Amino acid sequence: MQLPRPLFLALKVVGVAAAVVIVAVLPRFLGEFRLSQFTYIGIYFIALLGLNILTGYSGQISLGHGAFMGIGAYVTAVLTLGRPGLVLFGQHPPGWLPLGDGMRPILTLPIAFVVTGVVGFLFGLPALRLAGVSLALATFAVAVSLPVVAKKFESVTGGGGGLSLNLPETPFGLDISAPHWLYYEAWGCAAILFVGAWLLVRGRIGRAWRAIRDGELAATASGVSPPLYKTLAFGVSSAYAGVAGSLLVIQVAYVNPDTFPLSLSILLLASVVVGGLGTLSGVVFGAILLEFLPIWAQHPPLLPFDFAKQAPGVAFGVVLILIMFLIPSGVGGLLRRIVRPLPKPVGTVSD
């Protein structure tokens, strides 16, 4: 269905407003467990937004986003504990590390954003010389390496035993329960980062990313520098993943090297494909799938029996294949196919 542009814009605004209202009032109708599930959806939403910037918009693949989530998680865990906290765990972190004396978890989020962003940028610098499958392999190596490295630097990361934080509580004297606070914290960050991603994607940078995705040679010919913009995409994307990891560790108050397994990285990539490559709003469906599919696959709703522990992997594969067959552009692409604006009249200059 094609709509006139003003009507389409209005529909978009209504859609966003509806989403905000739903997210805001949802906790009223949910028990504590469901609430935590929707907090996870918010967290996955952030990680998938980041991955979609990289894969959907600039066309680079990453199988290492679980690892970048892990880096963000460790930054938050270590900074929240601070040096005294780590000493309490019986660890002796090297003196030159600026660990501080522990801080509020929420204040570590921007730090995690910056640190993971810088790590992603530095990794992207050499890695993006590779393309396609080779890049997938290199990022895959990151995902495999992170748990090993985390176990090795025991004095900071707590090794295989991991780090546990204090149970989350509501800061700033707000009058809501801790799970509600975590929910709003996660979705608040998601909203901010969504707007950030939207602004990035619609402007000059987003145009450069799409140009590189659609034809690197043509993009270079038009004066876009692929190394610069690809690395930028990698940095932004891993910064998003870092924030998601931070929020995750604040939510579960525990992190160890196996919190971010290789399978997470793969599931993230699968979810972003299901949500729709190159659509920001479709990502939320990927996040919902990532949270609920493993549960539904094992304990199918409405059916009187359970499946084996291995069912989620199979279910993910089947869903992915079905999506590829039925709606190759993902849920976001499907939405766009149902409602889209009329093309601009011939003769007007775009942008």
Next chain:
Amino acid sequence: MLVVLIYAFAAAVLGGIDSPVGAVVGGLLLGVTINLLSAYVDFVGSELRLPTALAILLVVLTIRPQGLLGHRTVRRV
């Protein structure tokens, strides 16, 4: 094991990804280097073998993207 793939890939990049001789040289060099490191450098030990391969991969890509024996591709735009 998928991990073998990563070592193999790092070796191929080290030798030069478009060079058959490079594959042999890179494979030997990477394998021997990593095993020597893990045997004689305590810090690397048996745990950090894979991260070492990843580090070598990244260093090669930064310093000499075409690898030891590979050809530098020049693309005209």
